[in-house]
Amino acid sequence: MKTYLNILIVFLMIFSSNKIIAQKDSTALQRKARKMVREGNKLYSQNQFTDASVAYKKALGNNANYDKASYNLGNAMYQNKNFKEAVPQYELSAKTAEDKFSKAEAYHNLGNTMMETKNYQGAVNAYKNSLRNNPNDDETRYNLAVAQKMLDKENQDNKDDKDNKDNKDKDKKDKDDKDKDKDKKEGDDEKDKKDDGKDDKDKDGKDEKDKNKDQKDDPKKDDKDQKPKQQQGKMSPEQIKQLLESLNNEEKKTQKKMNAQKAKGKKVKQEKDW
Known part of the structure; x- marks a missing residue:
């Protein structure tokens, strides 16, 4: 029993010793962090923002939750116009700040x-988060009004751009539709022109086909059309001879009729039969 008691005492002593050592180490780190912040503040006041940033980072290396170090680091980066890098430092400061006033300042920046x-x-x-922690800050309230105005303008510009884009797309669609029409x-x-030409061609082809059909149905007609016409008034010798004989005979008959009608006093006009 006595042995167990001695072991417990030794264990408590070791535990207490380690705790004391850890506390001493933590205190030493906090002192180093505060020292680096003071050094950074001195450099910051001399407008040496880059060197000040290095000092603040060293302070955070010793104490990651040191809100003053993260806040001052954000300020140094802001002064160097490293705005994107400053954002997470202010967010960290607002998160780790122990009082509302410090939170309000972090959100304001x-x-x-x-x-x-x-x-x-x-x-x-x-700015709204800053006012929640410090409602009496008129500067933050003014900045909020400016930010809200800029946000409204941005939204309106985006809406106008969207409307203009929609109108352009509509105009382009209408133009494309007109071009298609x-x-x-x-x-x-x-x-239609091709169809008309085709109809004419089909008609010509049909007429030619009908003509060929007619020629096929009436070969004599085709032969007649194909042969040259005989000139009018031109007769063969045999036709002339026959005609003269016929005329002589008719003339004799006519002479007899005329002689017979002279007594009556009537003259008749004789028509030629050619």
């Missing part, structure tokens, strides 16, 4: 940084 990057919605949110009409006109 976060809002200023958001304004620099034209993140107006983020700025509005940051025009192309379709021209295509229909060209098709």
Whole structure:
């Protein structure tokens, strides 16, 4: 029993010793962090923002939750116009700050940084968080009004751009539709022309086919059309001879009739039969 008691005492002594050592180490780190912050503040006051940033980072290396180090590091980066790098430092400071006033300052500077990057919605949110922790800060309230105005303007511009884009897309669609209608009409006109030409061709082909059919049905007609016509008034010698004989006979008959009618006093006009 006595042995167990001795072991327990030794264990408690070791535990207490380690705790004391850890506390001493933590205190030493906190002292180093505060020392680096003071060094950074001195450099910051001399406008040596880059060197000041290095000192603040060393302070955070010794104490990651040191809100003053993260806040001052954000300020140094802001002064160097490293706005994107400053944002997470202010967010960390707002998260680790132990009092509302410190939180309000961190959110206020976060809002200023958001304004620099034209993140107006983020700025509005940051300023509102700052006022929640310090409602009496008139500067923050003014900055919130400016950020809200810029946000409204941005939304309106985006809406106008969208409307303009929609109108352009509509105009382009209407133009494309008109071009399509025009192309379709021209295509229909060209098709009609082709159809008319085809109809004429088919008609000509049909007429030619009918003609060929007629020639096939009436070979004599085709032969007649194909042979040259005999000239009018031209007769063969045999036809002339026959005609003269016929005329002589008719003349004799006529002479007899005329002689017979002279007594009556009537003259008759004789028509030729050719």
